[in-house]
Amino acid sequence: MHLAIEGDPDDPLIVLLHGFPEYWYGWRFQIEPLAAAGYRVVAPDMRGYNLTDKTPPYDVCTVASDIVNLIHAIGKRQAIVVGHDWGGMIAWAIAMMHPEVVTRLIVCNLPHPRAARRAQRQ
Template sequence: MTYELDHQDVRTNGITLHVVQCGPATGQLVILLHGFPEFWYGWRHQIQALAAAGYRVLAPDQRGYNRSDKPRGAAAYRLEILGADVLGLLEAAGRETAIVIGHDWGAAVAWWLAANAPERILRVAILNVPHPAVLGHALRRMPRQLVKSWYIFFFQLPWLPEKLFRRHQYRFGRRALRGTSRPGTFTTEDLHRYVAAWSRPGALTGMINWYRAAFRKPGRIGRVGRIRIPVHILWGRRDAFLEPVLAERSLEWWGNGQLTYFEQATHWLHQEEPAAVNKLLLAFLAAEG
């Protein structure tokens, strides 16, 4: 069964998020959290599959992105605030609990929720982002990871990243998608949608402020504790941004989880191998315990 995509503006944590909703109203709530430089559309291959399986799916543009609010200042994008945005979506939906699936920065928010709101989050699926403490350690101690993360440090500069992003007609963003994914993953139409999202007033600064908030106070990135709820990490080994070993090291931070590598996938595994990813997600969501 195919469900309509319902676009709504939802008040949460003092701001308004644009949220795509899909699936039966009474289904178990599943929240999909995108990362940089995407928006809700990054989950286009998962939304209908989850809805058809009976889940009520919410895919927000997270704060700073696309049609959602873009508060001023990097401090408005701290991890605990981003997590509170998601908990506010549960409140707005009238739900006590939800399952969270996150990719890239959305996965970092999912890690925070798993550690800090285990009574509200039933389980989390993590796509290609390690536990924040593992990433923080890697940025200090792993030269290979430090080289891969060069852009994080560039994003700490005020206004210049945004200016260069626009001056070169969003080429950095387009390359971040097409240049690091398997051929054919992102169509020309997909890229038009992304450029339209990046072009919205305040979007570039809002998006980059996620990085500024995390790394201006480096100690914050590791302030996510041990995980006790079920976790499944899905990881494309050919990730251009993150070393695969970080997924294995993240295993040390929870006692009820599993890890699946996709040998031929990149950072964008849920868009490169949607059928396989969806099958694993559905099995994980339906598992007991």
């Protein structure tokens, strides 16, 4: 998995998940300020995007598991997870499937999955 990574490895981890059809570069203006504020910042190219492998499947659960595995591979047990658009869907999935991993959840441009389902039914 391709990563943009900045900050002290001992600092709390914040993972920035890009939207569709973006990649890590969409977070370029947030990475340095967050690192300067005392975070280890990781912005991956998620599965199927930019420099990361294009190996299927691309479903939400698989991509969410990729990110949880990334957090553990970095040597952390928990992270602040930030998602935009498609990355927000992945962030919600991580929080629901692995709540023990998420210390804070920030989702931009995507409602809670239950609210989205309710809106689709109306």
